Each structure stands twice: as structure tokens, then as C-alpha cells.
Amino acid sequence: MPVLKGSVGEGGANAAHDVALIQVMLRVVKNAKGAVYFNNAYTGTYDAATKAAVIAFQTDQKLASAPGAKLNPAAAAKLDKTGFIDKDSATLKALSQALPADYKEVLIIEGTKTVYLPMAEASAKASAAAIQAKADLDPVFRGKVAHLVTEMYAKHKIVLSIPADGWNRNFAAQAVPAKAGTGANPGESNHQYGKAVDIGFDGLRWVAGDGQINKPDNFWLSKAGMPADKQKAFWEARNRIAFNALGLFKTNKAGDLIHLQAYKDDHVSYGRSLAALLQAVSPNGMKWSVDLANPNQYRSDFGLGGAPYKAGSALQIWGGQATVSKPDLVKALNAKLAVDKAFSVDKFFGVPMPVAPQAKPGAKPPAPIILKDVDIKDAYLATLKTRLKGEFQAADQNRGKWKPLP
Amino acid sequence: MDPGAPRRKDGHRKLAAVLALGTAFAVQAMVIGAPVSTSRPNGKPVVLQKFPAGNDEFDLVIAACRSKECPVQVWLRQQGETVDRFTLPVSASTQRAKPEAVDAVWGADIGLKSWATGLETNYVSTVGRTVTLVPGKTGLLVTQNSGFEHRKRGHVFLLPGEGKLVAAWSYQEGSGPTWSATDVVPDNAKDVQEIVLFRGFRDPTDDSAEHLDAVRVGAESSAASLRETPLPDRAHPLYLVHVGSYSSPIEARQARLAEGYCLGAYWVLDSVRFGGLVGGKVILGNIYARRELADAEARSSKECLPSVTAAVIPWTLGR
Numbered sequence: 175m176p177v178l179k180g181s182v183g184e185g186g187a188n189a190a191h192d193v194a195l196i197q198v199m200l201r202v203v204k205n206a207k208g209a210v211y212f213n214n215a216y217t218g219t220y221d222a223a224t225k226a227a228v229i230a231f232q233t234d235q236k237l238a239s240a241p242g243a244k245l246n247p248a249a250a251a252k253l254d255k256t257g258f259i260d261k262d263s264a265t266l267k268a269l270s271q272a273l274p275a276d277y278k279e280v281l282i283i284e285g286t287k288t289v290y291l292p293m294a295e296a297s298a299k300a301s302a303a304a305i306q307a308k309a310d311l312d313p314v315f316r317g318k319v320a321h322l323v324t325e326m327y328a329k330h331k332i333v334l335s336i337p338a339d340g341w342n343r344n345f346a347a348q349a350v351p352a353k354a355g356t357g358a359n360p361g362e363s364n365h366q367y368g369k370a371v372d373i374g375f376d377g378l379r380w381v382a383g384d385g386q387i388n389k390p391d392n393f394w395l396s397k398a399g400m401p402a403d404k405q406k407a408f409w410e411a412r413n414r415i416a417f418n419a420l421g422l423f424k425t426n427k428a429g430d431l432i433h434l435q436a437y438k439d440d441h442v443s444y445g446r447s448l449a450a451l452l453q454a455v456s457p458n459g460m461k462w463s464v465d466l467a468n469p470n471q472y473r474s475d476f477g478l479g480g481a482p483y484k485a486g487s488a489l490q491i492w493g494g495q496a497t498v499s500k501p502d503l504v505k506a507l508n509a510k511l512a513v514d515k516a517f518s519v520d521k522f523f524g525v526p527m528p529v530a531p532q533a534k535p536g537a538k539p540p541a542p543i544i545l546k547d548v549d550i551k552d553a554y555l556a557t558l559k560t561r562l563k564g565e566f567q568a569a570d571q572n573r574g575k576w577k578p579l580p
Numbered sequence: 581m582d583p584g585a586p587r588r589k590d591g592h593r594k595l596a597a598v599l600a601l602g603t604a605f606a607v608q609a610m611v612i613g614a615p616v617s618t619s620r621p622n623g624k625p626v627v628l629q630k631f632p633a634g635n636d637e638f639d640l641v642i643a644a645c646r647s648k649e650c651p652v653q654v655w656l657r658q659q660g661e662t663v664d665r666f667t668l669p670v671s672a673s674t675q676r677a678k679p680e681a682v683d684a685v686w687g688a689d690i691g692l693k694s695w696a697t698g699l700e701t702n703y704v705s706t707v708g709r710t711v712t713l714v715p716g717k718t719g720l721l722v723t724q725n726s727g728f729e730h731r732k733r734g735h736v737f738l739l740p741g742e743g744k745l746v747a748a749w750s751y752q753e754g755s756g757p758t759w760s761a762t763d764v765v766p767d768n769a770k771d772v773q774e775i776v777l778f779r780g781f782r783d784p785t786d787d788s789a790e791h792l793d794a795v796r797v798g799a800e801s802s803a804a805s806l807r808e809t810p811l812p813d814r815a816h817p818l819y820l821v822h823v824g825s826y827s828s829p830i831e832a833r834q835a836r837l838a839e840g841y842c843l844g845a846y847w848v849l850d851s852v853r854f855g856g857l858v859g860g861k862v863i864l865g866n867i868y869a870r871r872e873l874a875d876a877e878a879r880s881s882k883e884c885l886p887s888v889t890a891a892v893i894p895w896t897l898g899r
């Protein structure tokens with residue numbers, strides 16, 4: 175039976191959630207002539223049409239005296255107050271009994287204006303179990319998210335669940351949305367590090383303004399035409415548990431409401447955080463940094479120990495298409511050659527070296543090598559791009575070592 | 581008089597599909613405005629780009645910042661004076677803007693230069709282009725792209741009328757894995773232009789295809805309002821770039837994931853809607869309003885992944 179938290183009607187508290195619930199009930203309960211009592215879109219605002227509908231229902235059901243009717247005090251005392259529905263009133267019970275079967279269990283969250291149907295407890299348990307079973311999510315974080323699912327069901331009988339692409343994603347999986355236009359390239363999404371999920375309302379069935387029960391909505395509440403303010407109210411209900419009770423966070427990076435994460439990222443730079451991870455786990459001893467003017471463009475010393483040079487975006491590098499230029503590579507190699515006389519460019523790039531002729535005794539030492547652009551073989555660039563991609567693959571395999579940095 | 585001072589009140593108005601038809605003038609091609617100064621974070625408005633349009637001029641401007649928000653606006657200028665301003669939905673966090681290239685997934689005509697401000701948290705990029713939907717009536721189509729993990733795009737077509745800028749049409753992405761883009765195409769039969777809006781939703785559900793459609797935003801010659809018409813239609817084909825057919829959405833997604841760098845931008849689409857043009861239950865594909873863009877996409881995919889078969893298939897009404 176639908177539950178009123180306060181009263182509705184003349185002199186009642188008329189909280190929006192209670193009014194909306196009564197309006198929906200009167201929107202689907204029909205009188206003897208087959209007409210509904212309340213024929214407007216439900217709004218949560220108590221108004222003349224709601225008042226008239228309440229009185230008409232009470233009068234038809236003989237639950238209250240008709241307006242203007244004169245009853246003796248004893249008879250009047252047995253009736254509900256005309257135009258007024260309290261949480262334990264006979265009017266509410268009668269209205270509940272008159273509801274069509276599909277509406278018997280309708281619910282509404284306090285402070286909201288959207289009536290919905292309870293979801294299955296088994297689904298909530300399955301969702302929480304699936305989250306707990308995800309070993310690639312941080313254990314503390316996944317515990318909190320699973321608890322969120324349980325709490326949301328306990329409080330509101332709503333099942334929260336995670337879409338197929340809302341879990342942890344490796345760098346390869348991130349390349350797909352990156353190519354499709356997200357701003358977060360491989361290694362730059364907070365979905366890469368086990369401390370973020372998208373969790374929403376898939377399957378929620380809610381009552382439209384005309385009283386019809388919509389088909390199940392999607393994770394984002396965007397499939398069945400729910401207005402933005404009503405969507406927001408559901409997210410806020412989720413967030414009251416997630417943020418206030420469980421210490422979860424939204425992302426400060428502009429995004430959808432569906433996102434939850436383990437940490438506050440107001441001052442996190444995902445570019446700088448990735449550069450630090452790349453350097454920490456580099457298989458080639460490379461130093462990594464980001465372009466100061468654009469922390470999503472990366473620089474590397476290419477493992478040569480000198481200055482950092484442009485390597486491109488995370489997506490380009492991940493795709494084996496780092497934007498290394500010949501002039502930059504010439505500078506990096508010449509700097510290395512200047513400080514390391516034994517350095518071999520071909521050896522560095524793994525290119526077979528021709529057998530060097532034996533130096534004649536007493537001959538002058540060879541002049542220092544100074545490379546030019548034309549000396550840069552295509553094989554050097556290809557090798558370097560592969561090696562840079564390998565750096566990202568190493569970071570991908572060591573995602574557990576990532577730390578959010580400012 | 582300060583060129584930034586409006587003669588009339590700010591013009592941030594609700595969507596109103598009003599296209600007042602005036603006297604016919606020569607059709608103007610889409611004009612990419614001239615870029616101007618972008619780095620003057622001193623509290624004065626920064627004009628990013630000017631778009632001349634007959635007697636009117638549209639200026640894309642980042643207004644003076646208030647608190648941490650710097651409104652991005654379009655100013656309508658007539659005879660050297662600013663007569664109205666329209667504030668776009670997403671504000672910048674700084675007046676320092678730099679141009680960036682608009683590509684196939686950005687959300688506007690490929691090849692344009694957009695003006696980007698902020699990074700990660702604060703990224704907002706705005707691009708404008710003039711569009712003549714009916715002879716003699718040129719407006720400014722503006723697209724904004726903002727956000728980081730979940731980028732959102734919005735499009736608004738502004739028309740001048742009686743000294744004011746009016747949002748004659750707009751589209752804003754909602755929540756979820758949405759995508760949208762506008763492309764301005766010539767309607768040679770009528771010697772005008774049209775806006776094609778692509779709307780996508782990357783539903784990640786295992787057994788569901790993704791949603792991608794296109795509508796034409798245009799003005800009928802006798803109409804006084806803009807209309808959205810589903811595409812393709814008899815006069816307006818679309819071009820499908822088809823890179824693979826699959827027996828299920830999950831199989832298509834796996835194929836896309838396996839080659840994410842080269843195929844990540846393609847959509848998992850229900851093949852039924854293409855009326856026998858393609859096999860399989862679902863395909864990996866993309867749709868374009870212009871053949872040359874579809875051809876370029878197919879070439880690019882082949883270069884990235886030589887083993888892929890990227891076919892461009894004209895898609896017309898009834899197929």
C-alpha cells in the first residue's frame with residue numbers, strides 16, 4: 175500500500191511527495207462512470223483540481239460528508255475530514271484498495287515529485303554481488319559501491335547497477351570512447367584505476383504525468399522522457415547515500431551524473447598523474463612529463479636522458495602514432511652523443527650496424543658525430559613509436575600504481 | 581561609444597522557432613570568420629572571431645569574467661555598433677582561447693577551427709559558422725563542446741531580426757553516452773544551405789545496437805519556421821561507411837574494441853534500417869551527409885587498418 179509521510183488536503187502539510195502520490199492514485203482510480211478522479215498531469219502541487227478529486231472520491235466512497243451536508247456529530251466523527259487525507263486515514267486505505275494492480279506498490283522519494291514502481295530485491299542483491307566480485311576495483315571502493323546498492327534498495331526499493339562500460343577499463347577499452355570523442359584518452363580516465371564506476375537506474379519504471387507507467391528506463395534516466403529536474407532528484411537521492419553516508423565522490427571533471435569515484439579530484443590533473451605513472455614503471459628508463467600549457471600532451475626524453483620532447487597525445491601514443499619529429503629526435507640524439515662517446519644510435523634503435531673498419535694505429539680519432547634530419551632513418555622513428563607505445567602498455571599493466579596528482 | 585556596449589538588453593532568450601523571411605538577397609556561402617585577438621585576460625571582452633554577413637556581423641566573444649565564469653557570447657553588430665548579445669549555454673573559465681581543429685567526432689563541420697579554453701575540468705570549445713537557410717537571411721550556427729570524461733555538445737542557430745539575435749533552432753545533448761554533430765551542406769536545388777544534425781547514443785547494453793540518426797534542419801521556402809526532417813529522404817541521401825557486419829551487437833563491440841584506435845569512432849548499428857544494403861544483424865558503420873566526408877573516413881580507416889574493408893554506400897529513402 176502506498177505510504178503517505180504526512181497529510182494532503184485543506185490544512186494538510188501537502189509536501190510535494192505526498193501530493194504527487196495522491197494525485198497519481200486519483201489519476202488512475204476511476205469512479206462508477208469509468209472516469210478518473212484527477213484528470214491533470216500530476217505535479218506534486220496541491221491545487222483546486224486535487225482538492226476536488228479528493229472530495230469526489232471521498233463522497234463516492236462515503237468516507238466523508240459531502241460539502242454542505244449536515245450530519246449529526248456522532249456520524250461525522252466516524253468519517254474522514256472532507257478534502258483531507260491523513261497517512262492513516264480510511265480515505266488512503268480505500269484509495270489504495272481501489273488502485274489497479276500495477277499501481278498497488280507505487281513509491282515516491284521524500285522531497286521528489288516522481289512516482290515509481292519498486293524494483294526486485296533479487297536484482298539489488300545480484301548487482302551488489304557483481305560489484306563485490308570485481309577484483310579490478312579497489313577493495314574499499316567496491317565495498318562502498320556495493321553498500322550503496324544495498325542502502326538504495328533498503329531506503330527506496332531502487333536497484334542501482336553498472337552499465338557494461340561503466341566498470342574499470344584498461345587502456346585499450348578507453349581507446350574506443352577516446353576515438354569517439356571523449357576528452358579522456360587511454361590512461362587519462364578515472365575509470366582506468368579501479369576507483370571509479372558509473373552507476374545508475376537501469377530498469378526503473380516511473381509514472382508519467384498522465385498516470386501511465388513507462389517502460390523501463392535506462393541507466394541515465396534518459397530513455398523514457400523524464401524531465402531533467404526529475405532526473406536530478408533521483409541522482410540526488412542516490413548521492414545523499416553515496417556522498418553523505420559512504421564518502422564517495424562525484425568527479426569534478428565535467429561529466430555525467432552517473433559517475434562515482436573513491437576520491438575527490440578537484441585539483442587532480444589526469445595528464446600529470448599519467449606522466450608520473452609512465453615514468454615510474456617505464457621499461458626503457460624514460461622520463462615523462464606533460465606540456466605545461468596542455469597537460470594532455472606528453473613529452474619524453476625517449477630514454478636518452480636529456481631534455482623532454484613532444485610525443486603527442488595519449489591516444490596517439492597508445493595507437494603507435496606518437497608525434498615524434500625528426501628535428502626533435504636529432505636534438506635528443508645529438509645531446510646524447512655529446513655526453514656519451516660510446517653511444518651508438520643504431521644500437522639504441524636495434525638497427526643492425528655495419529662492421530666498423532679497424533682503425534689504423536696512430537690514426538686520428540673520428541670526429542664527433544653530429545646528426546642531421548636526413549640521418550634519421552624511418553626505422554628509428556618506427557622503433558621509437560613502438561617503444562613509446564610500450565611505455566603505455568607498461569603503464570596499463572601497472573595501473574595499480576597510479577596516484578592522483580595535482 | 582564602446583563597441584561592446586549594447587544598444588539593447590542582453591539577448592539570452594528561449595528557443596523560438598521564428599524565421600522571419602525577408603526580401604530575397606543573394607545567397608551567401610558558409611563563411612569562416614576572421615580570427616582576431618584571443619589573449620587579453622584583463623577583464624575586457626575578447627573577440628575570438630568575426631563573421632560578416634551582409635549588413636550584419638556576428639562576433640564570437642568571451643565576455644569579461646565574473647567570479648570563475650567568463651560568458652561566451654555572440655554579439656550582433658550593425659553599422660559598427662553592438663546591438664544585441666546572446667549568451668551561449670556553456671561559459672569559459674578563462675578568456676585565454678586557442679584555436680583547435682574540428683575533426684569528425686568533435687561535433688561540427690570537419691576542418692573548422694574552434695576556440696578552446698580550459699583543460700580537463702574546464703574544457704570548453706566553441707565554433708561558429710554562418711549559414712544561409714533561406715535567401716537573404718544569414719544566421720550563425722554555433723556549436724559548443726565541453727567536458728572531459730563525458731563530453732557534451734550543444735548547437736544553436738542564431739538569426740538576426742529587428743536588431744535582436746534569436747535562437748531559431750537549438751539542440752543540446754542530454755544525459756548518458758550521447759554524441760551529436762552539425763554539418764552545413766548546400767542545397768543546390770534551392771541555392772541555400774541546410775543544417776544536418778547527427779544524434780547518437782552509445783547504449784552499452786550487450787544485446788542492443790547503438791543509436792545514430794540524422795535530421796535535416798531547413799526552412800521551406802513558404803514557411804516561417806525551421807523544421808527538422810528525418811534523413812535520408814528522396815532528395816537527401818546519406819552515405820554509410822561500412823567496415824564490418826556481425827551476428828550480434830556484442831560481437832561488433834568486440835571487433836571494435838580489438839581495433840579501438842582505428843575503429844573506435846564507428847557505431848554498432850542495426851543493419852535492418854539500411855534495408856538490405858548491408859549484411860549481418862548489426863554493422864560497424866558511420867553515416868555522413870556528404871560523400872566526400874564518407875570517402876575520407878573510409879580512406880582514413882584503411883590507412884589506419886589496412887585489413888579493413890571500408891565501403892561507402894549511398895543510403896536513400898526506402899533502402
